[in-house]
Amino acid sequence: MAVADWLAALDRRAELRAKAGLTRRLHPRAAADGVVDLAGNDYLGLAAHPEVVAAAAQALAAYGLGATGSRLIRGSTEVHHTLEETLADWLGTDRALVFSSGYLANLGAVRALVRPRTLLISDAHNHASLIDGCRISGAETVVTPHADVAAVAAALAAAPGRPAVVVTESVFSVDGDLAPLARLHATAREHGALLLVDDAHALGVVGPDGAGAVAEAGLTGEPDVVVTATLSKALGGAGGVVAGPAEFVRHLVETARTFIYDTALPPVVAAGVQAAVGLARSGAGLRAELAERAAHAVGRLRAAGLDVSAADAAVVSITAPSPEAATAWATACRDRGVAVGCFRPPSTPDSRSRLRLTVSAGVPRADFEHALEVIVECAP
Missing domain, CATH: 3.40.640.10 (Type I PLP-dependent aspartate aminotransferase-like (Major domain))
Incomplete structure (x- = not known):
């Protein structure tokens, strides 16, 4: 296969992924971007302790x-x-x-x-x-x-x-x-x-x-x-x-x-x-706060009529109607200063797309409450 044919084949695959709502992009962040982070995995807020x-x-x-x-x-x-x-x-x-x-x-x-x-x-x-x-x-x-x-x-x-x-x-x-x-x-x-x-x-x-x-x-x-x-x-x-x-x-x-x-x-x-x-x-207090926040998030999101997973630890998953809807939802949240995970096939083990929230005890409580409101308001 000629190099031009190979690159054209990659372009066609990218087009198919785009049609299926599965395009992935990098979003560089600044050291202090002011975003409420419910997408990263810093559960206890220790990364910058x-x-x-x-x-x-x-x-x-x-x-x-x-x-x-x-x-x-x-x-x-x-x-x-x-x-x-x-x-x-x-x-x-x-x-x-x-x-x-x-x-x-x-x-x-x-x-x-x-x-x-x-x-x-x-x-x-x-x-x-x-x-x-x-x-x-x-x-x-x-x-x-x-x-x-x-x-x-x-x-x-x-x-x-x-x-x-x-x-x-x-x-x-x-x-x-x-x-x-x-x-x-x-x-x-x-x-x-x-x-x-x-x-x-x-x-x-x-x-x-x-x-x-x-x-x-x-x-x-x-x-x-x-x-x-x-x-x-x-x-x-x-x-x-x-x-x-x-x-x-x-x-x-x-x-x-x-x-x-x-x-x-x-x-x-x-x-x-x-x-x-x-x-x-030695962080028993952090773990207790984390568990309380996860349970609160599930209750708040379910009260808004969203399909939310149980929170056995600190991961909260919300079902989205489609890959495109998940992407648009996550983008709308990010535009309002809230970072959430956006999981679509093949990153999910089934055909469902989701927003994934990773609850963190390191996020100020007021910011956490605000982020939940933004997620609800941006829901498709």
Whole structure:
């Protein structure tokens, strides 16, 4: 194919996406743009907390901007190891391993859990990183209906004697509902399977001392549970973590391509996240405020006649009539100084488009109330 033909084909695909209301655009923001942020994932308002910024600044002065290499070459610093020990202690696991993103952590974790003949059982609403992890692993994958424990049990029963891994988010990233983790774990254990839980949207938000939904479900330290999470949501930073048995983390260090061949998380970020973990662990008041705001948002939006998800954590999802309507709704909100998430296929696990609100305890209460009014007034 000639270059001109290739570029023309890309233009045609863009036109088809535009007709379907699926065009995506970047919207650069200034450092202080004055927008009420219900789109970002800074649940506890820690990204710009003075203690977090101070810790990052100190690491920046000591180490410079980047890690300068992969973790196995020159990229491991004392900051990384301290953070991993802190995360393992918080999550109640033997060990934890920090990756440069939550996406890479999930890819590495899923691949490392696969052995010959392994069956992966993946929830239909799982995040793209888990879906891609299943695909890249090359293992047979059964996609089960959302949060359907009976379907998981049936899939496991249909593959007796095979190694298996049940793969799920804890708080699902699109609708914000909570997976039935205790029942999933009991079902997995009954069939000798492992359970992989992406706790990204729960870490810092739910559970004892904010240790996440795995801890809330009473599964802390279980040897057949592996936990992943991003450090970019409630902790306000970047990076990802995989936590679990020491033997599994050793296996990741020695075999995970997304760990071995990737430049390490910058020490400046690791230091900021370390400070954020301390604030999150002691942030019971922040979590209580977050839960109250999420419940209030659901009540206010439902009272306005909108189709709103339950708020099991801090994600609130509102159904839009169409991709075009979702885009127009989000744009109208942004024009009035309120940032909301706009989720359309293929970013949604079904055919529905949504606005997604990520509630933050760091937004002033008056601004939060104003933002809810704007969302209602701009509704299609």
